Amino acid sequence: MNRNELIACHDCDALLQKPRHSGKGSARCPRCGAVLHRPSAVQLERITALTLASLFTFLIAQAFPIVELDLNGVTSQTTLIGALIALWNEGMELVAIAVFCSTFLFPLIELTALLYVLVPIRVGVVPAGFNLVLRAIQFVRPWGMIEVLMLGILVTIVKMTSLARVIPEAALFAFGALTLMLAVVVMFDPRALWDIADTLLARQARAAGPRQPGARASNGSTQAR
Numbered sequence: 001m002n003r004n005e006l007i008a009c010h011d012c013d014a015l016l017q018k019p020r021h022s023g024k025g026s027a028r029c030p031r032c033g034a035v036l037h038r039p040s041a042v043q044l045e046r047i048t049a050l051t052l053a054s055l056f057t058f059l060i061a062q063a064f065p066i067v068e069l070d071l072n073g074v075t076s077q078t079t080l081i082g083a084l085i086a087l088w089n090e091g092m093e094l095v096a097i098a099v100f101c102s103t104f105l106f107p108l109i110e111l112t113a114l115l116y117v118l119v120p121i122r123v124g125v126v127p128a129g130f131n132l133v134l135r136a137i138q139f140v141r142p143w144g145m146i147e148v149l150m151l152g153i154l155v156t157i158v159k160m161t162s163l164a165r166v167i168p169e170a171a172l173f174a175f176g177a178l179t180l181m182l183a184v185v186v187m188f189d190p191r192a193l194w195d196i197a198d199t200l201l202a203r204q205a206r207a208a209g210p211r212q213p214g215a216r217a218s219n220g221s222t223q224a225r
């Protein structure tokens with residue numbers, strides 16, 4: 001049996017034959033019942049829209065102040081980047097870098113990389129560097145920690161209310177919305193894209209004619225995860 005026709009269940013490691021794209025209905029592992037494959041067309045539309053919305057919300061969350069503090073008439077407000085600069089200036093460079101990566105850099109990479117592959121795949125084109133970008137998404141995904149930041153902000157706000165008047169600003173709501181949106185975005189398994197790219201490349205290879213030795217090889221390489 002062709003190695004590329006096999007798929008391992010990510011829950012129980014059972015080795016199974018890859019489900020054929022039937023259009024509707026999801027395929028489940030016969031041993032543990034984990035979902036192996038979901039119909040991708042509807043999912044693709046939904047996840048592209050949600051990723052785009054998340055990116056806009058992300059930019060709003062980064063550009064606007066999170067909270068405004070009012071202490072005896074003296075007000076001060078800051079954005080996330082402003083807080084990071086303050087951390088850096090206080091001599092906590094490592095903390096500043098860790099927060100920058102987990103709340104700005106990695107989520108931004110994940111969202112833009114997802115859009116980079118999703119938009120062309122939707123119109124039936126496999127973008128350049130497809131495998132590399134998908135691997136990058138899987139690498140940065142566990143390091144994006146917007147939800148941890150959100151929890152930290154909420155705890156801080158509750159603590160601060162006894163010291164000063166805390167006025168929530170636009171970015172706080174944007175971070176709240178972003179936490180929920182990202183929870184849905186990360187439910188999308190980029191592996192589905194590999195399957196779609198496989199189908200597209202196979203179709204392109206067929207359209208290019210049977211005398212295209214390179215086409216089948218590149219199709220096979222998309223399987224190497």
Ligand SMILES: [Zn+2]
Pocket residue numbers: 009010011012013014029030031032033034
């Ligand atoms: Zn299983």
